[in-house]
Amino acid sequence: MITSPLLYLLIIAAIGTFFGYLKQKSSFKVFSSHLVAVPLIFFLTALLSYLGVFAHTQEINRLYTVVTNNLFPAMVFLFFIDIDLKNLLKGSALGCSCSIGPKRYWLILGLSFFVSFLCQFISLHVSFIDRHLAAVNVAAFFGMFASFTPIKNINGIKDIATTMLYLLSALFGSMMEI
Numbered sequence: 747m748i749t750s751p752l753l754y755l756l757i758i759a760a761i762g763t764f765f766g767y768l769k770q771k772s773s774f775k776v777f778s779s780h781l782v783a784v785p786l787i788f789f790l791t792a793l794l795s796y797l798g799v800f801a802h803t804q805e806i807n808r809l810y811t812v813v814t815n816n817l818f819p820a821m822v823f824l825f826f827i828d829i830d831l832k833n834l835l836k837g838s839a840l841g842c843s844c845s846i847g848p849k850r851y852w853l854i855l856g857l858s859f860f861v862s863f864l865c866q867f868i869s870l871h872v873s874f875i876d877r878h879l880a881a882v883n884v885a886a887f888f889g890m891f892a893s894f895t896p897i898k899n900i901n902g903i904k905d906i907a908t909t910m911l912y913l914l915s916a917l918f919g920s921m922m923e924i
Contacts, residue, residue, distance in 0.1 A: 749801045751809040757794075758920060761787060762912035784915045791919030800920050807921075814917055817910050819865045819885035820858035824907035826889020827898050850902050857897070858906070861888050 748754050765783045794800060862885065869880035892898060 747798055747801045749803050749806070751803075751805045754800060754806050754920070755809060755813070757799075758791065758916040759913060761790060762909065762916045766909060766912055784911065787912055787915040788919035791916045792922040795920050795922050802921070810917055810921055814914060815866065815881075816859065816862050817914055817917075819881045820862040821907050821910035821914060822882050823861045823865075823885040823889040823892070824854070824858050824903050824910065826886050827892045827903050850900055854900060854903055854906050858910075861885060864888075 748757065765787050769783055791800075800806065862881075865881040865884040865888065866877075868884050869877045872880045
């Protein structure tokens with residue numbers, strides 16, 4: 747039984763990384779879609795939780811809350827930046843992102859977490875809807891707005907957003923109590 751928050755997070759990250767690697771390197775077309783990887787990640791971590799591999803201690807629950815509250819708005823923001831609304835409305839393809847270097851990686855990550863922090867700050871002052879729902883909606887708005895700016899031209903946004911999606915799927919699955 748895993749009781750250490752660090753070990754818990756490392757296993758969650760390893761599971762997400764494994765499926766990301768499988769998607770990237772596998773010759774099977776089945777793994778080329780998020781629609782396959784996300785449910786498999788969720789199922790595997792839920793199964794591990796059901797088998798008692800993850801202890802639901804106070805420290806692990808606190809880590810889960812902190813990571814999901816920060817990662818989810820950041821991921822939504824990045825996914826919305828990657829959507830080219832002009833081309834989408836015209837019926838064109840959405841485009842793709844290429845491999846990125848460390849400078850772009852940290853720029854994108856820093857920007858996404860800054861927006862996540864800003865979204866959570868704004869959501870604290872919006873009292874008519876749930877705080878987490880408000881943070882995600884504000885992140886989506888910022889992402890749509892940023893998709894009309896030069897920020898959307900930074901290659902790698904989609905790769906980082908996909909990594910965040912895999913980590914969130916693993917985190918959500920690991921907290922399932924069947």
